[in-house]
Amino acid sequence: MQVRGYAASSAVEDLKPFNFERREPRSNDVVIEILYCGVCHTDLHIARNHGGYTRYPVVPGHEIVGRVTKTGSEVKRFQAGDIVGVGCMVDSCQSCSPCRLGFEQHCLEGATFTYNGGDRQDKSTTFGGYSSHIVVSEKFCLSIPDGLELSAVAPLLCAGITTWEPLEQWNIGPGSKVAVIGLGGLGHMALKLAKAKGSEVTLFTRSSGKEDDARRLGADAVVVSTDNAQMQSVSGTFDLIIDTVPYEHDVNPYLPTLSFNGTLVLVGYMGPLNEPVSAGALVFGRKAIAGTFIGGIESTQKMLDFCGEHSIVSDVEIIRIQQINEAYERMLKSDVKYRFVIDMTSV
Structure with missing residues (x-):
């Protein structure tokens, strides 16, 4: 499926509009229309290749809240219309000791991260939430409690x-x-x-x-x-x-x-x-x-449920995707209270 997004093409270029192809959903996949995506310091570091391991072009974004539009034939937990979240990971081996204990982020074969990673099946580069849609395994989709402001939920998926x-x-x-x-x-x-x-x-x-x-x-x-x-x-x-x-x-x-x-x-x-x-x-x-490093899927769901029970969300400033490069510069100056979130309807 054709998807609209924003990507960095090198460490010294601004993020710009980028059209790309998402995979067709596998039997255990969920297709999500992205509504909001938080902006994390990690996004900036990877866009600018501060760690020396960025795969260009890179579409950042791992604090994703969206609406399910389609599900694979074996998906049981979600249906079209559900509001869901996707965090920092989209896959892991599911069989090593950390994975079996619910610590997929510490997968001994390497977790597949939401962007700048490699798909375990077709080896393609993963692209993140600065985009109109994403396709994710049901296992790595999270339920969003009712009653929370969705834009302010997005940073919960990482921060x-x-x-x-x-x-x-x-x-x-x-x-x-x-x-x-x-x-x-x-x-x-x-x-x-x-x-x-x-x-x-x-x-x-x-x-x-x-x-x-x-x-x-x-x-x-x-x-x-x-x-x-x-x-x-x-x-x-x-x-x-x-x-x-x-x-x-x-x-x-x-x-x-x-x-x-x-x-x-x-x-x-x-x-x-x-x-x-x-x-x-x-x-x-x-x-x-x-x-400690982020959290596994079970722990992340527990955190979201806790936030639903206690009405906890992040303090956010909502921006349009066209403001992302300005947001990066402001983030470097700590000029945000306390997290930028992109309204992805603007992509």
């Missing part, structure tokens, strides 16, 4: 599940004390989700002036991490710190604020930690530095 996963893995709930480093697309979702789980929530920020917004989003307290007195006042406090900072930074100042058995979890940065980490800060108090 939401990325910050939900550590809350689940470390059993955060009433009585837990959680801190979030950074107030952006990921950070604002971490505040909302941690608060809804019943924990006491603190925002770490390098700049003052964010307290009102942070409290609106769920923070009980705000600590300026460059203020030594404020940092000392929360020494030994937090069961979990979710680090959402998307660039190289020093984690050492935050380790003393962990409680006994506390963990700092990296979710925002994939590069090297170039500042040496103090082993003593970990050894004394059984503290840890860990990392």
